[in-house]
Amino acid sequence: MTYLNHYNEEDKVLVAVDCIIFGFDEEGLKILFVKRGFEPEKGKWSLMGGFLKREENLAEAATRVLFSLTGLQDIYMEQLYSYSEIDRDPVTRTISVSYFALINKNKYDLKLNIKNEAQWFKFSEAPLPIFDHQQMIEKALIRLRRKALSTPLGFELLPEKFTMRQLKRLYESILNQKLDKRNFINKFNSLDILVKLEEKDKTSSKKGAFLYKFDEKKYQLKKEEGFNFKL
Amino acid sequence: MTYLNHYNEEDKVLVAVDCIIFGFDEEGLKILFVKRGFEPEKGKWSLMGGFLKREENLAEAATRVLFSLTGLQDIYMEQLYSYSEIDRDPVTRTISVSYFALINKNKYDLKLNIKNEAQWFKFSEAPLPIFDHQQMIEKALIRLRRKALSTPLGFELLPEKFTMRQLKRLYESILNQKLDKRNFINKFNSLDILVKLEEKDKTSSKKGAFLYKFDEKKYQLKKEEGFNFKL
DNA sequence: TCAAAAGTGTTCACCGTACACCCATGG
DNA sequence: CCATGGGTGTACGGTGAACACTTTTGA
Structure with a gap:
């Protein structure tokens, strides 16, 4: 600590992470x-957040926060943006770094249900969260x-086996627009990351729709190389 | 400060901003x-940085840092990413938020030259800067x-009047690849944001090349709507 | 038998890409 | 008169977009 003359103790601030989980x-x-468990704004809806601790970096903090509130682990997270308005948290100066995560609801819902402070909302019907969380969500979207347009997406959000209809609906709900069935399927198939299974899913039609899964290796490769999807 | 029970003083950290200026x-x-003026790493090359103060947000801090070290004002800046490895700064725990800026060298070089701790480097020949600044630079690039591929770019970096050759070179040096002269010009013209002037620049050829400038209104509009440039 | 979703190809317009020659001028 | 960079157009292939009918089967 020889050099602290240029490092002014007075300007230290609290740093938080907030997770946008889709x-x-x-x-x-x-x-x-999550329902906020302490004042101020106790009882209101909020992104999952927590403070950065001295012994961890931001990514670790985000992972810890997610785990401690939901029990979820090994979730892909990505840093988004830092929010620093002076009064964004009314209690004390706090900077917050947002992270976003995609989780497979089907796979993890059991774990989640244990904690009833956490709740899923339809994206379009979610209540207004506290502080500047709405801003964070907009940037995350x-x-x-x-x-969705530059990298394959779905492995993180869909069940292991899914129908083309589900995949298309996923894209439609992310992009918030109707897509052409044939064009979507043709394009997605041209990525060569899907494996068509023998099985059919009959829950949504009499005829039944073939199930697909991702070829994990090819999926990861495509993810690295990226593409330019026009839909 | 009624609610500080959940806000632990101990975990406060210093927050810095670092500016990547192109x-x-x-x-x-x-x-x-800039040549770092204090220990540790005094005398080494560094991004322009400084600490966030209590009375400002991150964008203000970045603007202030840029101004105090270079005298430059009204520069477009954009937040990039936050770096938080525990030992990234050897003196004390510091989180740094990187900002990037594009500046018009021609327009501002006079102001800049006053401060001789600041120096321009050819991007490909720049020395290795301190701490994790190289990482920051890579992300900024x-x-x-x-x-460059999704928004018009040049107004911030080129002189007011410029030739097609200069514009093409700008793109080539950003993308680090040779571009086809005709295709580049055709595509850029199709954006309809350039104004061809009467004047010619004769410094680089006998024939002389027509000068262009940006139509500021159209430029800003294109900037908002964006595009998808393939080059 | 009929309702509801699954599945499947083609055509057209547009855009990206590759490519080569003449022009104007100062030295 | 010639060397240097400036300026210009076309042809081809690939991709995005629009579009409709037949199949299956449980109720």
């Missing part, structure tokens, strides 16, 4: 909120859309 | 470094490339 099910795109 | 001239893409 999920998907039959109803469409969902977002996970933009990022999610960009990702 | 410029452009005949030699190509440039980056601005990726962002700059993405911007």
Whole structure:
């Protein structure tokens, strides 16, 4: 600590992380909120957040926060943006770094249900969360859309086996627009990351729709190389 | 300060901003470094940085830092990413938020030269800066490339009047690849944001090349709507 | 038998890409 | 008169977009 003359103790601030967590099910795109357990704004809906500790970096903090509130682990997270308005948290100066995560609702819902402070909302019907969380969510949605058009997406959000209808609905709910069935399927198939299974899912039609899964290796490769999807 | 029970004083940290500043001239893409004036790493090259103060947000801090070190004002800046490795700054725990800026070298070089701790480097020949600044720069370059392909770019980096050759060189040095003259010009013209002037610039050829400027209104509109440039 | 979703190809317009020659001028 | 960079157009292939009918089967 020899050099602290240029490092002014007075200007230290609290740093938080807030996680925007997206999920998907039959109803469409969902977002996970928690009921805030302490004042101020106790009882209101909020993104999952927590403070950065001295012994961890931001990514670790985001992972810890997610785990401690939901029990979820090994979730892909990505840093988004830092929010620093002086009064964004009324209690004390706090900077917050937002992270976003995609989770497979089907796979993790059991774990989640244990904690009833957490609740999924249909994205379009979610209540207004506290502080500047709505801003964070809007930026996250933009990022999610960009990702959907430049990288394969679905493995993180869909059940292991899914129908083309589900995949298309996922994209539709992210992009918030109707897509042409044939064009969507043709394009997605041309990525060569899907494996068509023998099985059919008959829950949504008499005829039954073939199930698909992702070829994980090819999926990861495509993810790295990226593409330019026009839909 | 009634609610500080959940807000632990102990975990406060210093927050810094670091600015990645790009410029452009005949030699190509440039980056601005400063010679660090205090220990540790005194005398080494560094991004322009400084600490966030209690009375400002991050964007204000970035603007202030840029101004105090270079005298430059009204520069477009954009937040990039936050760096939080525990030992990234050897003196004390510091989180740094990177910002990037594009500046018009021609317009501002006079002001800049006053401060001789600041120096432009050809991007490809820049020395290795301190701490994790190289990482920051790499991320900034990726962002700059993405911007170049999805938004018009040049107004911030070129002199008011410029030739097609200069514009093409700008793109070539950002994307680090040769571009086809005709295709580039055709595509850029199709954006309908350039105004062809009567004047010619004769410094680089006998025949002389027509000068252009940006139609500021159309430029800003295109900037908002964005596009998808393939080059 | 009929309702509801699954599945499947083609055509057209547009855009990206590759490519080569003449022009104007100062030295 | 010639060397240097400036300026211009076309042809081809690939991709995005629009579009409709037949199949299956449980109720």
